[in-house]
Amino acid sequence: MQLTGKITRESLMTLEAYSTWRKQHKAEVIAHRKLRSVALGDHVTLQFEDERTIRYQIQEMLRIEKIFEEDAIGHELETYAPLAPDGSNWKATMLIEYPDVNERQRELARLIGIEDRMFVEVEGQPRVYAIADEDLDRENDQKTSAVHFLRFEFPAATAAAIRAGAGVKLGCDHRNYPAHVAIPAETLACLAGDLR
Template identity: 75%
Template sequence: MQRTGHITPDSLMSLEAYSKWRKAHKPEVIAHRKLRSVQLGEHINLQFESETTIRYQIQEMLRIEKIFEEEGILQEIEAYAPLVPDGSNWKATVMIEYTDANERKRELARLIGVEDRLFVEVDGQARVYAIADEDLDRENDEKTSAVHFVRFEFTPAMCAVIQAGGAVKLGCDHTHYPAHTQIPMETLASLAGDLK
């Protein structure tokens, strides 16, 4: 998959080329996604996005919807490209996961605002809270959404600590979901690559 730092229609594969590429490379993309996935507590999973994950998502949407005209391709790029980190941040898809439908409904009502209480704490630095759902609001007075899109914006000093291999904690200080975890070193190494 061509990595260019910028996703354009010309940098994407045709449906035929992608179909061939997908057969050979899907396991690599799944492994990359898994490496960049961090479980926070029992029910929240953060999938840290990269150009690779977003490029794959766009190609998958084009394949599933059989989109090959430029207007449709541009719409998919417009929808997903903002999720590619741009050098001073990490961007993630947040999934709140409850298998039981009744429990999910109850917990999504209790977890209103949880997306704003997610944080990253870089060793020796202040917490950085998530900037959530910049494209549209995903909660209402009754419940939050099971999926959110967040951005963690870092200072140059924080980027330097991350790139030097400093410890980084991911957490949540929502009243109904207090949780924190150390980001594993192999995941952190991948995420450090998103920073300039």
């Protein structure tokens, strides 16, 4: 899988080529995704996306659905390519996970609006709150969704501080899920590479 800086139709592999590549590289991609994941408390995980994770997601969708028609490939690109960061931000898939169905139903009702209360706090800089679900609204009056897409748009000074090695916390100040965690150094080094 060649990283090109922009995911286009021309930069995707054919289904046959991807099948061969996947057998040899799946473990690497899983390790990369794990490195870019941050657990916030027991029930929220943010998977910070990049070109590699999104490119893999698109190729997997094409493989699973056996998509080879140009229009359908274009649809997958339109759906997933915007989820890759573009130099001034971090983009993440937020997963709210409760194994028990009844508990999940109850908690998703209590967590309405959580996606708007997620933040990144860089040492010496003001908090940057997530811009959530830009593609469509994922909650209603009864509950929030278990999956949200977040963008953390950084002012230049904040991005520079991250690249310079400042400490960074991921947090949530929703009244029913207050939590924060320092982003581990290895993960932070990887995420800093998303900023230019």
